[in-house]
Every structure is written in C-alpha cells, then in structure tokens.
Amino acid sequence: KAGVTQTPRYLIKTRGQQVTLSCSPISGHRSVSWYQQTPGQGLQFLFEYFSETQRNKGNFPGRFSGRQFSNSRSEMNVSTLELGDSALYLCASSFFSGEAFFGQGTRLTVV
Amino acid sequence: AQKITQTQPGMFVQEKEAVTLDCTYDTSDQSYGLFWYKQPSSGEMIFLIYQGSYDEQNATEGRYSLNFQKARKSANLVISASQLGDSAMYFCAMRVKLAGGTSYGKLTFGQGTILTVHP
Numbered sequence: 139k140a141g142v143t144q145t146p147r148y149l150i151k152t153r154g155q156q157v158t159l160s161c162s163p164i165s166g167h168r169s170v171s172w173y174q175q176t177p178g179q180g181l182q183f184l185f186e187y188f189s190e191t192q193r194n195k196g197n198f199p200g201r202f203s204g205r206q207f208s209n210s211r212s213e214m215n216v217s218t219l220e221l222g223d224s225a226l227y228l229c230a231s232s233f234f235s236g237e238a239f240f241g242q243g244t245r246l247t248v249v
Numbered sequence: 250a251q252k253i254t255q256t257q258p259g260m261f262v263q264e265k266e267a268v269t270l271d272c273t274y275d276t277s278d279q280s281y282g283l284f285w286y287k288q289p290s291s292g293e294m295i296f297l298i299y300q301g302s303y304d305e306q307n308a309t310e311g312r313y314s315l316n317f318q319k320a321r322k323s324a325n326l327v328i329s330a331s332q333l334g335d336s337a338m339y340f341c342a343m344r345v346k347l348a349g350g351t352s353y354g355k356l357t358f359g360q361g362t363i364l365t366v367h368p
Contacts, residue, residue, distance in 0.1 A: 171355065181340070183355040194355055226292050236282040236301075236344060236353040240294035 140165065142231050144241035151248050156217040159244045163210050163231030169193075170212040171238065172204060175226040184227075187212050216246075224248045251276045253341050255359035262331045263367050269316070270326040270362050272341030280346035282353065283324040285315065288361070289337040297339075300324060331366045338363050 143162040151157050163170050171194075172184040183196040187206035206212045210231075216223055224247050230238040252275040262268040274283065285297040300308045300315045308315045316325040324343075328335060341359045346352075 169352070173356070180360055181342075181356075181358040183357075186355060188352070193352070196355065228292075228294055230294075230356070232353065234351065236346070237296065237299050238284070238344070238356055239296050240286070242291070242293040245292060 142229060142239055142241035144227075144229050144244050146244060147242060149244060149246045151219050151246065153219055153221060153248055155219050156215065157219060157246060159214045159216075159227055159229075159246075161212045161214070161229030161231075161241060163212070163229075164233075164239060167231035167233050167239075168210050169232040170206055170210065171230045171232070172212070172214050173228045173230065174198075175228060175243075176224075181228070184214065219248045221248050251278075251281075251343055251345060251357040253343055253357055253359035255341055255362050257362045258360075259363045259365070261365050261367060262328075264333060265330055267327060267329045268331055268364065270328070270339050270341075270364065272324045272326065272359060274322050274324060274341075274343050276322075276343065276345060278345040282344050282346075283315065283317070284342040284344075284356070285313070285324075285326045286340045286342060287335075287337045288340060294340070298326070328364075333366050333368060336364060336366045 169188045171186040186194040190206045204214045226243045228243045230240045232238045254273045281302045283300045287295045298310045314327045338361045342356045344353045
C-alpha cells in the first residue's frame with residue numbers, strides 16, 4: 139500500500155510569488171491535513187479537508203488556502219510569499235480511526 | 250484546548266539500552282488519541298505508535314511501547330534495545346474525537362525530544 143506522497147520535495151521561491159504544494163493521501167483515506175513546521179514555532183496546524191470540504195482551519199492568514207479533489211488528493215496554495223513562510227510543510231492522511239500518517243514533506247525556501 | 254508537554258529537549262542513550270521519552274498532555278475531552286512520531290533529519294514524520302484514551306492495555310509496536318497513565322495524563326514512549334538508527338527527533342501528539350464521534354480534530358504536537366544513540 140503506497141504511503142502519503144507530497145510533491146515537490148523542495149522548492150525555492152522569491153518573495154511575492156505564489157506556490158502550490160500537492161499531497162496524495164493513502165488510498166481509501168478521505169481526510170487530509172496540512173501542517174507547517176518551523177524551528178521557532180514548531181508544528182502548527184493549517185487546515186483539514188474531508189470529502190472535498192474544509193472541516194477545520196488553523197490560525198493562518200488568508201494567503202494560505204487549500205482544496206481537495208474528488209480523488210482525495212489535496213493542494214495547498216500560498217500567495218504573496220513572505221520570508222517567514224520558509225518552512226517544512228507536512229501533509230497527513232487519516233482514516234476513521236484517528237491515526238494520521240505523514241508524507242515526506244515539502245521544504246519551501248523563500249528568498 | 251489541548252496541550253502537549255515534552256520536558257526533555259535532548260536525551261542520550263547507549264546502543265542496546267532502553268530509553269524513556271516523557272510526554273504529558275492536557276485536555277478536558279474524554280475521547281482522544283495519543284501518538285508518537287519520529288522525525289529523522291530528512292524531515293519525514295514517521296508514525297510509531299498510537300494509544301486511544303479508552304484502551305486499557307498499553308500500546309506496543311515492536312521495540313516501541315507507550316506507557317499510558319491516564320490519571321497522571323502521561324504518555325511516555327519507551328524504546329527498548331536502542332539502535333543507532335533511532336537517533337532522531339521524537340514528537341508526542343494528540344487529537345481529540347469531535348462531537349458526533351466519527352471524526353477527529355487536529356493534531357497538537359509537543360516541542361519534541363532529540364534522541365541521540367551512542368555506539
């Protein structure tokens with residue numbers, strides 16, 4: 139059974155640009171959550187999607203958005219990038235049991 | 250709101266010895282899950298073990314066991330027979346079951362413990 143796949147693994151973007159990250163969950167998992175990890179703030183919840191609907195949202199500005207497609211794949215978009223958006227972005231997929239499995243992450247560097 | 254506290258920023262252990270990583274949690278919810286993840290320097294967050302709040306037995310997965318003490322709100326991870334490949338950051342996390350009982354909320358993480366295994 140394939141795990142959670144995140145693409146791309148690494149990204150370098152310039153301030154002001156926008157970026158789209160992708161996450162394909164484990165087959166059969168309908169819940170996809172996104173987390174941002176930085177050395178200063180640790181792991182912070184961005185949002186969760188279930189069956190194409192945003193079910194939960196963290197405390198991030200509107201520049202951070204996401205969506206989920208009918209095949210449960212999810213994308214996360216960050217517009218007008220700032221230096222502080224440099225982070226490891228992790229995606230987790232869950233089934234009904236509550237256990238959450240993560241992908242390898244996308245390391246975003248904003249210069 | 251939920252809170253996870255990991256009081257050990259760093260731990261050292263000799264290869265083949267056992268080590269306990271501490272985790273305490275705070276929640277007013279009755280139904281929740283507790284997790285431990287391993288994060289090597291590559292960044293991937295690897296699921297290790299899960300304990301449900303109503304599980305009476307402590308969870309075990311190979312060399313990993315979770316010492317769950319509900320009254321003390323602690324969920325310590327025990328790694329037996331440490332290996333060099335166990336050197337990594339370890340995170341304790343929890344998520345509560347939402348009203349309606351069919352879904353879970355976000356994962357709340359502790360600050361992590363860096364484990365170093367010496368040969």
